[in-house]
Amino acid sequence: MTDQHDKSRPEAGANAMWGGRFAAGPDAIMERINASIDVDRRFYRQDIAASRAHAAMLVAQGIISAEDGEAIEKGLEQILGEIDAGEFAFSTALEDIHMNVEARLRELIGPAAGRLHTARSRNDQVATDFRLWVRDALDQLDEGLADLQAALLDLAEKEAATVMPGYTHLQAAQPVTFGHHLLAYVEMIGRDRGRFADSRRRMNESPLGAAALAGTSFPIDRQMTAQALGFARPMANSIDAVSDRDFALEFLAAASILAVHLSRFAEEIVLWCSEGFRFIQLSDAFTTGSSIMPQKKNPDAAELVRGKAGRVIGSLNTLLIVMKGLPLTYGKDMQEDKEPVFDAFDTLALCVAATTGMVRDMRADAEKMRAATTKGFLTATDLADWLVRVLGLPFRDAHHVTGTLVAKAEAAGLDLAELPLSAMQEVEPRITDDVYSVLTVERSVASRSVYGGTAPEQVRAAVAAARERWS
Numbered sequence: 225m226t227d228q229h230d231k232s233r234p235e236a237g238a239n240a241m242w243g244g245r246f247a248a249g250p251d252a253i254m255e256r257i258n259a260s261i262d263v264d265r266r267f268y269r270q271d272i273a274a275s276r277a278h279a280a281m282l283v284a285q286g287i288i289s290a291e292d293g294e295a296i297e298k299g300l301e302q303i304l305g306e307i308d309a310g311e312f313a314f315s316t317a318l319e320d321i322h323m324n325v326e327a328r329l330r331e332l333i334g335p336a337a338g339r340l341h342t343a344r345s346r347n348d349q350v351a352t353d354f355r356l357w358v359r360d361a362l363d364q365l366d367e368g369l370a371d372l373q374a375a376l377l378d379l380a381e382k383e384a385a386t387v388m389p390g391y392t393h394l395q396a397a398q399p400v401t402f403g404h405h406l407l408a409y410v411e412m413i414g415r416d417r418g419r420f421a422d423s424r425r426r427m428n429e430s431p432l433g434a435a436a437l438a439g440t441s442f443p444i445d446r447q448m449t450a451q452a453l454g455f456a457r458p459m460a461n462s463i464d465a466v467s468d469r470d471f472a473l474e475f476l477a478a479a480s481i482l483a484v485h486l487s488r489f490a491e492e493i494v495l496w497c498s499e500g501f502r503f504i505q506l507s508d509a510f511t512t513g514s515s516i517m518p519q520k521k522n523p524d525a526a527e528l529v530r531g532k533a534g535r536v537i538g539s540l541n542t543l544l545i546v547m548k549g550l551p552l553t554y555g556k557d558m559q560e561d562k563e564p565v566f567d568a569f570d571t572l573a574l575c576v577a578a579t580t581g582m583v584r585d586m587r588a589d590a591e592k593m594r595a596a597t598t599k600g601f602l603t604a605t606d607l608a609d610w611l612v613r614v615l616g617l618p619f620r621d622a623h624h625v626t627g628t629l630v631a632k633a634e635a636a637g638l639d640l641a642e643l644p645l646s647a648m649q650e651v652e653p654r655i656t657d658d659v660y661s662v663l664t665v666e667r668s669v670a671s672r673s674v675y676g677g678t679a680p681e682q683v684r685a686a687v688a689a690a691r692e693r694w695s
């Protein structure tokens with residue numbers, strides 16, 4: 225009888241076909257579930273950089289010969305070139321980027337390739353590569369975010385005096401300037417950049433030298449490899465070094481908050497483009513048509529930025545769940561760490577670019593914005609403030625008087641600025657003509673000149689300060 229599970233003899237026996245298929249089946253599936261090469265090939269540059277640093281250190285410490293070190297260095301350089309040029313044959317059987325590179329190195333330089341893995345494990349190797357990759361990703365995102373801030377600042381400056389309704393509960397609340405509204409996002413993006421920068425500082429320690437989990441008996445120099453790779457220092461605990469993925473979680477957490485910010489802005493863009501608002505226009509560059517309704521110009525890019533936040537938040541959720549409850553140290557579960565991070569990065573990089581594109585593309589309709597401020601009694605607070613300032617009413621009483629005046633105006637179908645003085649005096653006899661000076665939206669925004677307020681002069685000062693701060 226043949227052994228059905230021995231794939232070296234698939235052709236033998238009565239069950240040759242069935243047996244061969246069965247024996248090959250589990251192996252193929254095992255290979256598929258185990259392999260990460262389709263995902264982790266993305267950090268081949270980081271893998272090769274870390275291997276070069278490791279090899280140079282092994283030579284410096286006299287752990288491998290200079291000759292072997294040189295062969296390894298040359299081989300790795302060639303492999304880098306092959307992958308860069310798209311000439312490298314990746315193999316699923318070789319599981320991941322680490323073994324693919326090492327196998328190719330053996331083809332190129334022979335047995336000396338086997339010395340590269342001295343005092344190292346794939347556990348500290350993957351942790352190192354991934355940290356390096358996330359660090360690069362953070363730097364790239366930061367550049368994109370700086371661009372987005374610059375675009376927002378340019379538009380904010382241009383629209384520093386453009387009045388529009390400010391909302392709470394999506395109900396028109398008080399007049400604000402469009403520039404001021406845009407600057408809110410400059411602040412949010414600034415904190416996002418700060419969160420990325422914080423996580424970068426924390427993650428910038430080298431796991432290399434932790435080896436499998438306990439460190440190594442070879443006299444390696446962890447400072448040297450850390451320095452060569454631009455890390456601030458080696459990680460202090462080998463068990464922690466191979467176990468944790470909090471750097472990836474921090475990236476995803478900061479990424480999720482950024483995605484939420486972008487989605488709120490995207491939602492506002494969608495609203496502003498809609499018939500009820502028409503505050504802005506996007507050009508054909510950032511809109512699409514409908515295949516059935518010829519009149520449509522849809523803000524798809526904004527809708528997608530709004531929607532893609534779900535993916536980024538999902539990625540954070542994925543990795544939190546993968547890591548939760550895992551005993552120390554490494555578990556193969558952790559191989560699942562890369563896809564959510566790569567996907568979140570790709571998604572966000574695109575969303576940041578699309579948002580920047582929309583900001584540069586959008587044209588504000590100042591007339592539409594101003595017209596919207598004449599509905600909804602937006603200067604009611606200014607009226608109440610006038611009653612306090614000029615007549616000395618306690619704010620609560622002023623609030624009540626103003627409420628009565630709003631009801632009166634509403635019943636007469638008038639705006640507050642259109643309500644005759646006589647009608648006002650029926651409610652509060654001491655009101656004078658001077659009250660009309662605060663009832664225009666321009667006066668309203670100009671009066672909010674407190675630091676951080678919406679007055680055009682404040683907005684211009686805030687733009688200048690932000691340019692200084694974020695340059």
Ligand code: ARG
Nearest residue numbers: 260320346347350554558559
């Ligand atoms: N491909 C693996 C990963 O991404 C590399 C580490 C493998 N370590 C191990 N002990 N099998 O996690």
